[in-house]
Amino acid sequence: MCRVLRLSVVEAAAIDDVRAYLLRAIRNQCITQLRTQQRRLRSEHVARQDRQRWGSGAAHTSHDARGDASRDEELRWLVEQLPRGEREVVVLKHSAGLSLLQIGAALDVPKSTVASRYQAGLDRLRRWMNEREAATSKIGRSHNLVAAHNAEGRPT
Numbered sequence: 001m002c003r004v005l006r007l008s009v010v011e012a013a014a015i016d017d018v019r020a021y022l023l024r025a026i027r028n029q030c031i032t033q034l035r036t037q038q039r040r041l042r043s044e045h046v047a048r049q050d051r052q053r054w055g056s057g058a059a060h061t062s063h064d065a066r067g068d069a070s071r072d073e074e075l076r077w078l079v080e081q082l083p084r085g086e087r088e089v090v091v092l093k094h095s096a097g098l099s100l101l102q103i104g105a106a107l108d109v110p111k112s113t114v115a116s117r118y119q120a121g122l123d124r125l126r127r128w129m130n131e132r133e134a135a136t137s138k139i140g141r142s143h144n145l146v147a148a149h150n151a152e153g154r155p156t
Contacts, residue, residue, distance in 0.1 A: 023098075023106035030091060038080050041073065078128050086121030089114055 007015075015021045079087060092103045100118065104111045 020105060020108075023102065026096065027088070027092065027106050030096065031088075034080065034087075034091065037076065041077055041080075045077075074132070075125075075129075078125055078132075081128075082121050082124060085117045086124065089117040090121040090125075093118060 079090060082090065088107060089103055092098045092106065093100070098106065100111050100114045103118075104114045107114065
């Protein structure tokens with residue numbers, strides 16, 4: 001954010017709409033921050049997969065046992081998978097707390113476009129979360145069957 005304020009007098013005088021400039025600068029800074037987080041999350045994900053693959057801890061952890069921090073990380077990852085337009089709107093709405101009108105001004109798109117991108121992004125996230133939840137519950141059920149089978153002394 002400090003980079004935004006380091007303008008020469010000539011550069012500052014050339015700004016026609018200060019509010020729009022600041023919103024654009026904040027948007028760009030948010031994109032930079034998201035990219036940094038995305039790189040960090042990717043490297044953490046790879047490290048976690050390596051630990052699981054090479055035997056450091058259980059190979060499967062249930063969704064409930066991972067806790068809120070893991071769910072937040074999963075949601076962040078899903079948000080990063082959204083198409084760029086939807087992702088920008090969702091992030092500006094929820095992280096920056098901007099209204100749809102303010103987001104439209106920052107992105108230089110009509111409010112109706114912002115509203116449709118926001119709704120599409122939320123719908124896509126809900127669908128993905130439901131799919132992941134369904135897949136997780138299927139995995140949990142199959143692990144319970146294997147555990148019950150093992151408890152009875154039968155080979156897996």
